[in-house]
Amino acid sequence: MPHLLAAPALAAGLLALPSASGSPALAPLQRIWPELRTFYVDLHQNPELSTHEERSSARVAEKLRAAGYEVTDHVGGFGVVGVLRNGKGPTVLLRADMDALPVLEKTGLPYASKVTAKDDAGNAVPVMHACGHDVHMTSLVGAAALLAESRKRWRGTLVLVGQPSEEGGPGSAGMLKDGFLSRFPKPEFTIALHDDQRLPAGQVGYASGFAWANSDSVDVTIYGRGGHGSAPQNTVDPIVIAARTVLALQTIVARETSPFDPAVVTVGTIHGGTKRNIVPDEVRLQLTVRTYKPEVRQKVLAAIQRIVQAEAAAAGAPKEPLVRVEEGFPANYNDPELTRRVVAAMRKAFGAARVVELPPLMASEDFGEFGRAAGAPSLEFFLGATPAAKFEAAHGDMTKVPGLHSSEFAPDPEPTLQTGVAALTLAALEVLGKP
Numbered sequence: 001m002p003h004l005l006a007a008p009a010l011a012a013g014l015l016a017l018p019s020a021s022g023s024p025a026l027a028p029l030q031r032i033w034p035e036l037r038t039f040y041v042d043l044h045q046n047p048e049l050s051t052h053e054e055r056s057s058a059r060v061a062e063k064l065r066a067a068g069y070e071v072t073d074h075v076g077g078f079g080v081v082g083v084l085r086n087g088k089g090p091t092v093l094l095r096a097d098m099d100a101l102p103v104l105e106k107t108g109l110p111y112a113s114k115v116t117a118k119d120d121a122g123n124a125v126p127v128m129h130a131c132g133h134d135v136h137m138t139s140l141v142g143a144a145a146l147l148a149e150s151r152k153r154w155r156g157t158l159v160l161v162g163q164p165s166e167e168g169g170p171g172s173a174g175m176l177k178d179g180f181l182s183r184f185p186k187p188e189f190t191i192a193l194h195d196d197q198r199l200p201a202g203q204v205g206y207a208s209g210f211a212w213a214n215s216d217s218v219d220v221t222i223y224g225r226g227g228h229g230s231a232p233q234n235t236v237d238p239i240v241i242a243a244r245t246v247l248a249l250q251t252i253v254a255r256e257t258s259p260f261d262p263a264v265v266t267v268g269t270i271h272g273g274t275k276r277n278i279v280p281d282e283v284r285l286q287l288t289v290r291t292y293k294p295e296v297r298q299k300v301l302a303a304i305q306r307i308v309q310a311e312a313a314a315a316g317a318p319k320e321p322l323v324r325v326e327e328g329f330p331a332n333y334n335d336p337e338l339t340r341r342v343v344a345a346m347r348k349a350f351g352a353a354r355v356v357e358l359p360p361l362m363a364s365e366d367f368g369e370f371g372r373a374a375g376a377p378s379l380e381f382f383l384g385a386t387p388a389a390k391f392e393a394a395h396g397d398m399t400k401v402p403g404l405h406s407s408e409f410a411p412d413p414e415p416t417l418q419t420g421v422a423a424l425t426l427a428a429l430e431v432l433g434k435p
Contacts (some may be wrong), residue, residue: 023349024151025429026422029142033418037140039063040417041111043134047100047127049117050165053078056098056137060162063141067148069160072183076175080162081184084148089156089433093187093376094142094424095367096117096133097166103130107410131404132195132385135411137162139193139383139420146425155433157185161370172369181373189338189431190371192380193420195405198358199384200391201412204346205358206381206424208339210292213262215328215364216301218287220245220308222321230276236317239272242283245311246270249287252303263300264290264362290362292331332368337375338431342379345430346423354419358382363404380425383420385411 004056037060048056057078065071069082078098102119104126115127129135144160165171199205222245224238246267257263265287272283287304291297305323312321346355371378386401387410394400402408411417 004034023426023429024155025146025425028146028149029418029421032145033143036138036417036421037413039141040134040138040413043137043247044129045111045113045115047113047115047129047134048098049102049119049125049127050099050168051077051120051170052117053098053164057162057164060096060098060137060141064144065161067141067145069144069158075180075183075194076170076178077180078164079175081180082144082158082160083184084144084158084160086151086157087152087155087433090188090431091157091159091185092428092431093159093161093370093374094143094428095161095163095190095192095370096136096176097367098133098137098164099125099165099169100133100394101130101167101405102126103128103405103407105130106407109362110409114319119267128407130406130409131167132409132411135165135383135385135416135420136193138417139424142417143424143428146421147428150429152435154429155435158428158432159185160188163367166326166366172366172368176369176373178227180370185248187370187374187376189326190367190374191424191427191431192367193383193424194365194380195385195388195404195411195416195420196358196382197401197409198398199356199382199386200386201384202354202388202415202419203235203384204350204355204381204419205384206334206339206343206355206379207358207360208334208336209360210331211334211360211380212329212332212365212368212395213264213290213292213360213410214294214297214331216289216297217326217328218301218304219324219326220287220321222283222285222308222312223317223319224279224281224283224315225318226279227277232279235279236315237279238283238317241311241315241317242270242272242285244315245285245308248307248311249304252300252307254281256303257296257300261296262290262292262362263296264288265300265304276366290364292360329335329364330368330372331368332365332378332380338377339377342381342427342430343428349422350419381423381427383416387412388415
């Protein structure tokens with residue numbers, strides 16, 4: 001990793017970027033920055049849970065309308081779509097997700113969220129933008145303004161998407177189900193960004209090919225025959241079966257998949273029993289499964305089914321276990337050619353040291369659904385968010401840097417947002433038509 005500039009120097013460098021890079025479309029960035037900062041603080045202080053993004057979507061819609069976009073709201077829930085037509089050329093989709101998380105903010109920021117809300121179960125929970133979707137929305141509306149002001153420099157159609165429910169709920173699939181592809185221009189390229197603690201604010205990262213993993217949830221119920229703990233010979237103990245199952249599941253990654261094909265099988269919860277001297281009738285397990293390749297995904301899920309059934313049969317369980325698979329997000333695949341083009345444009349503008357390759361994540365994201373449904377090349381790049389001083393003080397130990405979904409996740413606003421706006425604008429300009 002090259003030596004990193006302090007945050008103020010990064011911000012100053014970005015504001016000087018238009019004249020230095022020959023990208024006049026970025027020139028208004030300095031002028032609109034105060035407004036963007038205010039918009040970001042407002043979003044951060046007013047986060048909303050998945051499927052409840054009423055205020056956030058209205059704010060995004062307001063900004064897109066003010067920039068001259070044709071705006072449609074309530075698409076697949078609180079989804080917002082802004083369209084700007086500017087002659088004959090490619091149709092490019094830019095997307096930002098809008099929902100927050102049930103996390104109590106502990107950043108100590110003067111604009112920290114103090115919001116509480118009812119979750120879908122009716123429980124009062126704290127709410128925070130712990131995944132940085134406020135950064136995403138601000139970057140989108142900033143890029144929307146710059147692209148609208150620079151229409152003389154590109155041709156084509158922009159489709160800007162404020163997407164609800166990425167953290168839980170219908171998400172991008174809900175917008176697609178609501179007729180997204182038939183109601184709006186079909187994208188030929190789909191592009192998004194995601195903030196990332198692995199880079200300091202002011203840098204951009206990318207992964208070519210697989211960048212985010214398939215995500216599947218598996219619920220397992222193992223049935224036994226309960227009884228008194230002092231007479232185990234009269235029972236079939238589902239806790240013992242579950243223990244053997246958890247251990248056996250570890251062999252899927254260790255012995256059934258290639259070491260060149262990443263996979264994760266994690267048993268996140270195990271529930272069984274009510275008292276120490278009672279053998280229960282059943283035990284429930286909850287798993288998360290992460291893979292990249294479709295064939296590996298199918299193999300791992302089939303292996304889970306086989307192992308769960310075999311362990312129950314070996315113990316003489318009175319009936320077969322129940323295995324329920326709930327598909328989550330498919331893997332996000334960054335089209336290599338699109339990635340190459342956009343990375344080259346960003347390196348030309350920012351300098352090579354500020355655009356770096358990162359390893360892919362085993363986390364998951366639903367942005368890829370748009371490109372997959374449209375048959376369009378897709379790219380989601382990473383936006384550095386960690387304050388430069390904190391990043392350098394960690395000396396490469398990322399456990400010392402608050403990450404996504406942490407109660408202490410706090411992006412450095414100025415370099416993060418300015419880089420996000422500039423990077424999203426440059427990415428769009430690279431693939432839009434030229435006059």
